[in-house]
Amino acid sequence: MTKFSHIDKSGRARMVDVGDKPPRLRQAVASGMIYLQPETIELIRENQIKKGDVLTVAEVAGVQAAKSTPTLIPLCHPLNITRVVVATKLLPHDARPGVEVTATVRCQGPTGVEMEALTAVSVALLTIYDMCKSAGQQMEIGKIRLLEKTKE
Amino acid sequence: MTKFSHIDKSGRARMVDVGDKPPRLRQAVASGMIYLQPETIELIRENQIKKGDVLTVAEVAGVQAAKSTPTLIPLCHPLNITRVVVATKLLPHDARPGVEVTATVRCQGPTGVEMEALTAVSVALLTIYDMCKSAGQQMEIGKIRLLEKTKE
Amino acid sequence: MTKFSHIDKSGRARMVDVGDKPPRLRQAVASGMIYLQPETIELIRENQIKKGDVLTVAEVAGVQAAKSTPTLIPLCHPLNITRVVVATKLLPHDARPGVEVTATVRCQGPTGVEMEALTAVSVALLTIYDMCKSAGQQMEIGKIRLLEKTKE
Amino acid sequence: MTKFSHIDKSGRARMVDVGDKPPRLRQAVASGMIYLQPETIELIRENQIKKGDVLTVAEVAGVQAAKSTPTLIPLCHPLNITRVVVATKLLPHDARPGVEVTATVRCQGPTGVEMEALTAVSVALLTIYDMCKSAGQQMEIGKIRLLEKTKE
Amino acid sequence: MTKFSHIDKSGRARMVDVGDKPPRLRQAVASGMIYLQPETIELIRENQIKKGDVLTVAEVAGVQAAKSTPTLIPLCHPLNITRVVVATKLLPHDARPGVEVTATVRCQGPTGVEMEALTAVSVALLTIYDMCKSAGQQMEIGKIRLLEKTKE
Amino acid sequence: MTKFSHIDKSGRARMVDVGDKPPRLRQAVASGMIYLQPETIELIRENQIKKGDVLTVAEVAGVQAAKSTPTLIPLCHPLNITRVVVATKLLPHDARPGVEVTATVRCQGPTGVEMEALTAVSVALLTIYDMCKSAGQQMEIGKIRLLEKTKE
Numbered sequence: 001m002t003k004f005s006h007i008d009k010s011g012r013a014r015m016v017d018v019g020d021k022p023p024r025l026r027q028a029v030a031s032g033m034i035y036l037q038p039e040t041i042e043l044i045r046e047n048q049i050k051k052g053d054v055l056t057v058a059e060v061a062g063v064q065a066a067k068s069t070p071t072l073i074p075l076c077h078p079l080n081i082t083r084v085v086v087a088t089k090l091l092p093h094d095a096r097p098g099v100e101v102t103a104t105v106r107c108q109g110p111t112g113v114e115m116e117a118l119t120a121v122s123v124a125l126l127t128i129y130d131m132c133k134s135a136g137q138q139m140e141i142g143k144i145r146l147l148e149k150t151k152e
Numbered sequence: 153m154t155k156f157s158h159i160d161k162s163g164r165a166r167m168v169d170v171g172d173k174p175p176r177l178r179q180a181v182a183s184g185m186i187y188l189q190p191e192t193i194e195l196i197r198e199n200q201i202k203k204g205d206v207l208t209v210a211e212v213a214g215v216q217a218a219k220s221t222p223t224l225i226p227l228c229h230p231l232n233i234t235r236v237v238v239a240t241k242l243l244p245h246d247a248r249p250g251v252e253v254t255a256t257v258r259c260q261g262p263t264g265v266e267m268e269a270l271t272a273v274s275v276a277l278l279t280i281y282d283m284c285k286s287a288g289q290q291m292e293i294g295k296i297r298l299l300e301k302t303k304e
Numbered sequence: 305m306t307k308f309s310h311i312d313k314s315g316r317a318r319m320v321d322v323g324d325k326p327p328r329l330r331q332a333v334a335s336g337m338i339y340l341q342p343e344t345i346e347l348i349r350e351n352q353i354k355k356g357d358v359l360t361v362a363e364v365a366g367v368q369a370a371k372s373t374p375t376l377i378p379l380c381h382p383l384n385i386t387r388v389v390v391a392t393k394l395l396p397h398d399a400r401p402g403v404e405v406t407a408t409v410r411c412q413g414p415t416g417v418e419m420e421a422l423t424a425v426s427v428a429l430l431t432i433y434d435m436c437k438s439a440g441q442q443m444e445i446g447k448i449r450l451l452e453k454t455k456e
Numbered sequence: 457m458t459k460f461s462h463i464d465k466s467g468r469a470r471m472v473d474v475g476d477k478p479p480r481l482r483q484a485v486a487s488g489m490i491y492l493q494p495e496t497i498e499l500i501r502e503n504q505i506k507k508g509d510v511l512t513v514a515e516v517a518g519v520q521a522a523k524s525t526p527t528l529i530p531l532c533h534p535l536n537i538t539r540v541v542v543a544t545k546l547l548p549h550d551a552r553p554g555v556e557v558t559a560t561v562r563c564q565g566p567t568g569v570e571m572e573a574l575t576a577v578s579v580a581l582l583t584i585y586d587m588c589k590s591a592g593q594q595m596e597i598g599k600i601r602l603l604e605k606t607k608e
Numbered sequence: 609m610t611k612f613s614h615i616d617k618s619g620r621a622r623m624v625d626v627g628d629k630p631p632r633l634r635q636a637v638a639s640g641m642i643y644l645q646p647e648t649i650e651l652i653r654e655n656q657i658k659k660g661d662v663l664t665v666a667e668v669a670g671v672q673a674a675k676s677t678p679t680l681i682p683l684c685h686p687l688n689i690t691r692v693v694v695a696t697k698l699l700p701h702d703a704r705p706g707v708e709v710t711a712t713v714r715c716q717g718p719t720g721v722e723m724e725a726l727t728a729v730s731v732a733l734l735t736i737y738d739m740c741k742s743a744g745q746q747m748e749i750g751k752i753r754l755l756e757k758t759k760e
Numbered sequence: 761m762t763k764f765s766h767i768d769k770s771g772r773a774r775m776v777d778v779g780d781k782p783p784r785l786r787q788a789v790a791s792g793m794i795y796l797q798p799e800t801i802e803l804i805r806e807n808q809i810k811k812g813d814v815l816t817v818a819e820v821a822g823v824q825a826a827k828s829t830p831t832l833i834p835l836c837h838p839l840n841i842t843r844v845v846v847a848t849k850l851l852p853h854d855a856r857p858g859v860e861v862t863a864t865v866r867c868q869g870p871t872g873v874e875m876e877a878l879t880a881v882s883v884a885l886l887t888i889y890d891m892c893k894s895a896g897q898q899m900e901i902g903k904i905r906l907l908e909k910t911k912e
Contacts, residue, residue: 082229141600682820
């Protein structure tokens with residue numbers, strides 16, 4: 001298509017071509033954890049955290065982060081996602097207590113949405129960290145991974 | 153499509169699915185008012201406001217805001233809008249004098265653009281407020297509403 | 305300070321100088337209304353809106369919009385705001401029923417934060433509009449105005 | 457300072473006041489891991505990943521994410537950070553091989569920068585994930601935590 | 609399509625309609641130069657610039673800028689670009705020594721991507737300027753132009 | 761200040777420390793050119809360009825770009841700029857006819873604002889390119905350079 005193909009030699013950073021792939025309905029599900037002290041989980045459940053309603057704010061932040069993925073991750077393709085659900089679950093009785101965040105993202109497009117789902121999870125977890133940090137300092141975020149990736 | 157359907161139970165904040173809706177040519181028209189003192193309207197008309205050309209800056213801000221709608225409104229879907237026109241009209245002789253802003257937005261997509269039109273109107277009105285605030289303090293923004301919503 | 309003072313002649317659009325003003329603790333309070341049908345207000349109160357928890361999502365959107373003000377309003381100065389509270393109040397029994405949004409913004413800086421408070425209110429109201437639009441179409445946003453502006 | 461103190465009653469979401477805290481020189485250090493297959497680590501070291509130079513792109517993404525923290529995390533305060541360094545370290549021989557990311561952030565301001573450091577780490581890790589995902593699917597992000605927080 | 613066609617009279621700022629144009633595979637290639645002192649070019653080649661790896665950071669900044677084009681250029685249409693490559697070339701022996709930046713952008717859409725390519729080039733050049741400015745002050749950016757624009 | 765100084769070894773990309781520098785009033789002036797055909801300059805002067813009022817839109821875009829500089833240029837420090845003026849001048853009779861753009865930026869801060877001034881100029885020139893591209897294809901952007909940099 002171009003006579004300037006030599007300019008593609010650079011291997012430093014490229015957004016690879018997805019223009020030839022037909023648009024399909026794609027979905028990805030990702031999840032992650034923030035490990036908290038049981039007392040902090042209790043404060044979240046009772047809505048006693050000073051900054052506000054932790055789980056709703058985290059879910060909103062996750063949805064917005066899914067939309068910001070191509071801005072945050074330099075080589076991600078922009079996509080018009082058609083659905084995002086971020087869900088949170090308190091796990092006070094686990095061996096390692098905490099809050100689990102799961103994100104489901106869908107789009108009709110030429111490439112998958114796993115980065116959108118993983119970004120939604122990461123930012124929702126960071127938001128919980130931010131809102132709870134005055135309540136107790138021993139927090140850790142982990143287990144961020146893809147659960148499922150499908151297309152139709 | 154997913155075996156993780158249980159994670160959709162959360163009712164806190166969701167970007168609802170529009171992936172099954174076929175793309176159609178959609179248009180929305182919205183308008184709103186900023187109420188100003190007649191002397192301020194005169195200063196705008198004569199281009200005497202210190203910060204610059206109020207109506208052009210407001211129209212530019214409105215167009216850009218239309219494009220930022222999914223960033224601003226948490227549960228709005230990203231859409232590639234194909235046309236935005238923001239128009240302003242001085243109304244110095246109305247019972248309640250002011251400037252009327254109207255925005256027309258079009259897209260080819262699976263859901264409507266009324267939020268884009270309403271956001272364009274709101275931000276154009278806020279821009280007028282900002283540029284005129286040193287000229288006189290009694291301002292109010294109102295009557296922001298959808299005038300028309302169509303699809304083909 | 306410059307020998308290029310002639311370039312200031314252009315009157316098209318300028319971010320005026322606030323560099324000489326000493327930083328002070330400044331606060332602004334703004335409010336606005338969205339007019340809704342009483343049944344919609346009831347759905348909000350009972351948390352039955354399909355997109356989620358309307359009032360919390362609107363408050364979060366308002367806080368974030370306060371931080372985005374200099375991006376949205378072209379000639380606004382960037383400021384590091386130190387506090388934002390967006391509050392919502394259901395008014396089902398008013399002559400014109402609806403939801404009232406109030407925003408309080410503070411900063412330590414050289415210029416006031418009224419645009420930040422007004423922008424927070426506007427975007428919170430647009431968010432309520434977006435979340436309720438599937439529930440009933442007769443909505444209008446209005447009465448957006450500054451309630452108080454102080455400095456210490 | 458205000459006669460509208462009643463509007464602070466809402467507990468849904470607030471950016472708490474830091475306006476009374478004197479600016480101090482603050483620093484935070486955070487780190488995290490992405491677990492990868494040894495072959496993928498080798499491809500990164502030899503700069504053979506198709507999308508480009510993984511570690512440099514990840515470090516750039518982390519620095520930019522530190523600056524975007526108040527946009528991403530809804531209740532975070534905007535701050536003018538004065539220094540960001542994001543460092544990456546290949547750990548192919550660990551019990552659980554992967555890449556470690558560490559971020560150091562400084563500011564002169566009224567509140568700390570731990571969220572900036574944690575966000576830089578998270579986005580750098582997501583960037584590595586994005587760039588390596590075509591090379592091998594078993595990846596997980598974890599151990600994101602604060603290492604140090606100081607002020608002078 | 610609308611009965612509000614009169615509102616289009618305003619000539620101040622409009623994002624013109626591209627909604628009727630069929631999506632096609634489009635590509636644009638643009639380039640530009642930053643003129644530098646030969647010693648600065650040598651420092652870049654040897655990776656001795658204090659801020660980091662100049663060419664990789666510039667290429668990443670260019671890719672991200674291509675995605676931000678509709679935010680930066682007020683009347684540009686949002687497009688989901690499907691490929692971006694930004695390449696840099698050291699030219700120490702030219703009559704006017706410097707670094708050449710070339711950007712190739714593709715999309716499947718209703719309008720071309722020349723602004724995306726030109727914006728990628730401009731921001732990559734500004735990034736080189738920023739990273740080299742402590743090393744030597746006589747820099748100039750120029751020759752930013754479109755090399756090729758095609759569609760299939 | 762930290763026991764993690766080893767993490768600074770990475771030379772890939774760093775936002776260097778400006779935290780120890782005292783805030784001072786700083787100003788930068790930059791300029792650049794877009795070369796156009798004389799007929800296009802005439803269309804701009806007569807406000808006959810279809811997309812709108814070219815010079816005002818370009819000046820607004822330049823002011824906004826100055827504020828976005830730390831987002832666009834990866835290793836730039838965030839600063840609260842206190843003044844931006846972008847001016848445009850038609851030069852139809854020059855040896856190489858075109859439009860000259862000049863930007864003046866001020867801040868009270870620990871580091872200079874030359875990147876803000878250069879970015880404002882670049883984006884204003886790109887905006888002129890975008891608005892005039894349907895009127896005639898031979899355009900080139902050049903001569904982007906710093907004119908003055910001062911502090912008090």
